[in-house]
Amino acid sequence: MTAENRADSRDYPAEAYAPNGQLWWRLRYQPGSRRRFGDERKLAAWLTFNVNEGDTFTMADLRRALGDEVPNDAEHLNRRLRALRPDGWRIPSNTDDRTLPIGTYRLEAKGWHPGLGPRPKRDAVSDADRRRIFNRDGWRCVVCGVGSGEPYPENPDSKAVLTVGHRVARDLGGSVELDNLQTECKRCNEPLRHELGFPETLTELLPEVKRFRKSELETLLSWLQARQRIRNRVDAAYDRARRLSEGEQERLKHTLRTMIQGSR
Incomplete structure (x- = not known):
């Protein structure tokens, strides 16, 4: 069943209504103030009381539900939906699941909504910590190994x-301490964490490692000490070159062609 097939006029529980008696997603201003009521809060409230977990909805559903209170801009709504993830929401799109039509979303898990009270505080990762984590992990996804900007x-x-x-x-109790943070590509990000639950432990891994030959043990140790799978110097240069601007990459390609021709 899709949200498109459900009527918007129905009896809602008390939690669906703001203190002034309006449905949360119909509010223009924060209750008791003249500050705008955020679009993310409206989306969270409407989804909570109008879409069941496992059901799908579309951008057209959201626009009809929220009326003229949000911009008629798909990317604006996309950003607002993505911003709900830290509050426990799981809403894959066609980007995450190719079985979904473009513009269609599936509600897999509900999270916080305004009827539950104040929004939980978010522990944001600072830009400095983000760069520190990327540098530590070699600018590669620790789950699948893909590098920034590389094709799958x-x-x-x-x-x-x-x-x-x-x-x-x-939502399983994880913190924002550096030891709990890691570089991931967006494809491997939160959906995989939910599928796997808690991460690999040493107790689970050791029985497999103990079956390795000496050469395999030495290889694994060298990778762990380097904090990455060791690649040759061409691999390392490629990783650095990928982070150049497009213009710099073009100049580098020209330089490489000149060097190759000069060595013949």
Whole structure:
């Protein structure tokens, strides 16, 4: 069943209404003030009381539900939906699940909404910590190994974007301490954390490692000491070159062609 097939006029529980008696997603201003009531809060409230977990909805559903109170801009709504993730919401789109039509979303898990009270405080990762984590992890996803801007082997048209993820997901009690944070591509980010639950432990890994030959043990140790799978100097230069601007990459390619021709 899709949200499009459900009527918007129905009896709602008390939690669906703000103190002034309006439905949360119909509010223009924060209760008791003249500050605008945020679009994320409206989306969270409407989804909570109008879409069941496992059901789908579309951008058209959201626009009809929120009326003229939000911009008629798909990317604006997309950003607002993504901003709900730290509050416990899981809402995959076609980008996350190719079985979904473009513009259609599936509600997998509900999180905080205004009827529950004040919004939980978020522990943001600072820009300095974000760069520290990326540098520590070699600017590669620790889950699948893809580098920033690299195409996925099975989908060359889709390029990886790195983000900071949690080893233990926040809604499972994970913190924002550096030891719980790691570099992940957006494809491997929170959905994988929920599928796997708690991360790998040493107790689970050791039985497999103890079956390795000496050469394999030495290789694994060298990778762990380097905090990355050791690649040759061409690999390392490529990683650095990928982070150059487009113009600098073009100049580098020209320089490489000149050097190659000069060595013949």
